Amino acid sequence: xxxxxxxxxxxxxxxxxxxxxxxxxxxxxxxxxxxxxxxxxxxxxxxxxxxxxxxxxxxxxxxxxxxxxxxxxxxxxxxxxxxxxxxxxxxxxxxxxxxxxxxxxxxxxxxxxxxxxxxxxxxxxxxxxxxxxxxxxxxxxxxxxxxxxxxxxxxxxxxxxxxxxxxxxxxxxxxxxxxxxxxxxxxxxxxxxxxxxxxxxxxxxxxxxxxxxxxxxxxxxxxxxxxxxxxxxxxxxxxxxxxxxxxxxx
Amino acid sequence: xxxxxxxxxxxxxxxxxxxxxxxxxxxxxxxxxxxxxxxxxxxxxxxxxxxxxxxxxxxxxxxxxxxxxxxxxxxxxxxxxxxxxxxxxxxxxxxxxxxxxxxxxxxxxxxxxxxxxxxxxxxxxxxxxxxxxxxxxxxxxxxxxxxxxxxxxxxxxxxxxxxxxxxxxxxxxxxxxxxxxxxxxxxxxxxxxxxxxxxxxxxxxxxxxxxxxxxxxxxxxxxxxxxxxx
Numbered sequence: 108x109x110x111x112x113x114x115x116x117x118x119x120x121x122x123x124x125x126x127x128x129x130x131x132x133x134x135x136x137x138x139x140x141x142x143x144x145x146x147x148x149x150x151x152x153x154x155x156x157x158x159x160x161x162x163x164x165x166x167x168x169x170x171x172x173x174x175x176x177x178x179x180x181x182x183x184x185x186x187x188x189x190x191x192x193x194x195x196x197x198x199x200x201x202x203x204x205x206x207x208x209x210x211x212x213x214x215x216x217x218x219x220x221x222x223x224x225x226x227x228x229x230x231x232x233x234x235x236x237x238x239x240x241x242x243x244x245x246x247x248x249x250x251x252x253x254x255x256x257x258x259x260x261x262x263x264x265x266x267x268x269x270x271x272x273x274x275x276x277x278x279x280x281x282x283x284x285x286x287x288x289x290x291x292x293x294x295x296x297x298x299x300x301x302x303x304x305x306x307x308x309x310x311x312x313x314x315x316x317x318x319x320x321x322x323x324x325x326x327x328x329x330x331x332x333x334x335x336x337x338x339x340x341x342x343x344x345x346x347x348x349x350x351x352x353x354x355x356x357x
Numbered sequence: 358x359x360x361x362x363x364x365x366x367x368x369x370x371x372x373x374x375x376x377x378x379x380x381x382x383x384x385x386x387x388x389x390x391x392x393x394x395x396x397x398x399x400x401x402x403x404x405x406x407x408x409x410x411x412x413x414x415x416x417x418x419x420x421x422x423x424x425x426x427x428x429x430x431x432x433x434x435x436x437x438x439x440x441x442x443x444x445x446x447x448x449x450x451x452x453x454x455x456x457x458x459x460x461x462x463x464x465x466x467x468x469x470x471x472x473x474x475x476x477x478x479x480x481x482x483x484x485x486x487x488x489x490x491x492x493x494x495x496x497x498x499x500x501x502x503x504x505x506x507x508x509x510x511x512x513x514x515x516x517x518x519x520x521x522x523x524x525x526x527x528x529x530x531x532x533x534x535x536x537x538x539x540x541x542x543x544x545x546x547x548x549x550x551x552x553x554x555x556x557x558x559x560x561x562x563x564x565x566x567x568x569x570x571x572x573x574x575x576x577x578x579x580x581x582x583x584x585x586x587x
Contacts, residue, residue, distance in 0.1 A: 251432045253407055254425075255446035255487075265445060269436035346436050346471040 110330070131315055139319045146320065156324060158300035162218060163290050163332075166225025167279070174230050175275070178237025179267060188238070195238075199231040204292055216297035221290070228289050229282040236281075240274025241267055273347070276340040280333065287329050302328065358383040358495060358527045359404065364413035366399045373399035376552035377413070383494075386521065386528040386562065388542030390535060390584065395550050397531040401426065401497045404529065417495055425493035429500045431484040433472035440468040443487045451490060458486040462516060478509035485513070489520065496521060498530040502537065511568075514540055522563070535580050539573060547583050555583040 118136050125133045146152045181188040181195075203224060210220035244267065252262045294303025302325045309317035341348060358381050365375035374396025381387050389397050402408040406421035417424055433442045443455040459465045462482045472480055481501060488496060498517070502510045518541060521528050530541050538545045543562040547555035559576060561567045 247428070247430065247432050248434065250402075250407055251428070251434075251445075254405055254428075255491075256422075257446045261446060265437070266434070269434070272436075344436070346473060349471050349473050 110334075134316045134319055138316050139323055142316045142320045143323060152305075152320075152324065154300050155302050155305045155321070156328065158218075158298075159290055159294065159302040159325075159328065162221050162293075162301065163225060163286055166222045166286060166290075167229055167283070169222065169226040170229035170233055170282075171275075171279075173226075174233035174237055174278075177230075177234040178239075179241055179263070179271070181234075182238040182241025182271075183267065192238070195231060195235055199235065203228045204289060207293060207296065211297065221293040221298075224293050225286050225289055229286050232282050232285075233275075233278045236274050236278035237271055240271035243274075244270040269344075272340075272344055276336060276344070279336050283329065283332055283336065287325065291325065358385070358418050359529070360414075360416045361400075361404075362414045364400070364403065364415060365411045366396060366403050366408060367411045368396075368399055368408075372411075372550070374548070374550050374552075375412070377548075379546065379553060381495075381527055381529060383418070383527055384525045386518075386530070386541060386543045388530045388532060388538035388545045389548050390532060390538045390545065390580070391548035392584075393533075395548050397548055398429070398499050400548075401499050401529065401531050404495075405497055419494055423493060424495035424497055425488040425491045426497040426499065427484055427488040427501045429503060431472070431480040433480055433483055433487075435472055438469050438471060439464070439475070439483050442472065442483055443490055445487060447490065455486065455490055458490055459483075461520075462486060478505055478513065481505060481513060482516070485517065493526060495527045495529065498528065498532075500532050503533065510537070517541070535577055535584070536568070539576055539580065540568060545576075545580060547580070555586075557583075 121133075121136045125135045143152070177191065177195075181191045206227075207220065207224055210223050214220040214223060248266050248270065249262070252266050257265060290301070291303040291306065294301035295307050298304040302321050306318055306321035306325070309315070309321060359379070360381075361377055361379040364377040366373045366377075377396075377400060379387070389400070391397050399408055403410050404415055404417065404421075405424060405426040407426070433439075434445070437445070439459070440452060440455050443458065444451045456465070456468060459468055462485070464479060464482055464486075467475060467479065467483075472483070475483065481504075484501065488498075502513050505513065514537060517528075520526070528541065530538070532538050532541070539559060543559050545557050545559060546553045557576065557579065561570055561572050561576075564570065567573050
């Protein structure tokens with residue numbers, strides 16, 4: 108229901124802006140919606156969405172596969188933290204997008220360079236977030252693990268992993284927005300499919316309705332991914348949804 | 358059951374306590390009282406193997422495997438259901454034993470609840486069940502009831518006492534409460550940073566309704582006096 112209210116608010120703002128500016132550069136929303144329906148029915152938009160989803164989901168998966176062990180080990184092993192964290196801090200602020208040409212030379216102009224760029228951008232904030240999550244696990248839980256004679260494997264499974272899950276989802280939400288922006292930029296180069304390509308291609312051809320169609324599509328994809336993350340979080344962290352917590356939330 | 362010989366425990370750079378010697382017989386219930394910071398908790402952690410001993414020795418019949426500790430805070434893992442908190446680190450087949458303990462403690466309906474959904478007293482009961490399911494020969498309690506209201510505290514004291522007496526478990530309890538020390542201990546020792554300075558036997562430990570007896574008050578009085586002297 109809240110999503111519908113939000114969509115109505117955006118549409119209202121869009122209509123007002125289109126009406127005030129009265130220029131083809133901001134078309135009315137109903138024209139864009141009609142364009143989307145027509146093109147989905149003819150099947151010409153599916154591939155753009157699928158290619159973008161493939162790149163972003165693969166990029167996120169690779170980033171998390173690397174960020175989770177990095178964050179967990181640096182968060183738990185001080186000696187490792189002292190070596191790895193300065194490297195993370197040094198590389199985190201670099202504008203990774205500037206390395207896209209380098210990746211294209213190294214990994215070709217296909218999907219791999221785009222996926223690596225997305226993975227690299229997500230990796231750093233995710234690793235730092237997870238590391239901080241592990242560091243913030245109360246010492247008492249580790250004492251409890253020792254008292255209950257948990258093996259190192261079970262300390263990871265029963266204490267560290269569930270304790271850092273909220274941080275993991277939080278970092279996913281933060282980095283998803285960044286990765287969608289990066290996806291848009293990366294699909295401007297040497298791509299024939301993808302929502303970024305679709306937007307820029309229509310912009311170059313001055314097809315503003317098509318361009319806005321691509322923007323709406325990218326936005327809806329982001330919304331869909333956010334809903335998916337929330338749903339997975341709801342299932343993976345069931346204790347956050349207890350009646351008592353719900354009562355206390357404002 | 359437990360022999361502590363001239364133990365010194367360091368907490369970081371500082372010495373938490375030293376010159377600690379104590380013998381606890383099998384089936385005995387020993388309450389340790391003393392001022393804050395005298396090293397009571399550190400001693401319990403050292404016995405449980407959670408803190409190293411800087412000097413001296415601690416020996417337990419059956420080793421640290423045979424003891425179980427209940428902490429001051431319940432330390433229930435918020436992401437685990439009640440039943441899973443109890444069997445933490447144990448095999449799945451222990452769930453039936455966990456259920457039996459929950460039944461005994463009047464918590465059978467809470468087995469699939471999360472700790473957040475329990476009251477303070479219920480949480481402490483679950484923490485107690487987690488300590489007891491390991492069938493310890495030596496049970497270490499670190500002020501486990503300090504945060505509870507008087508009524509709940511007395512009910513839990515009864516539960517613990519009934520259980521340890523019926524199973525012949527040796528108990529070592531650290532507490533700030535003189536009344537709790539007396540009710541739970543067949544022997545009460547007063548601790549300082551530099552060893553135990555006072556010990557009294559509790560002849561009415563096994564008496565029913567001991568809290569209302571005149572001997573209880575006279576023992577309480579002598580303990581207060583001993584504590585003032587340290």
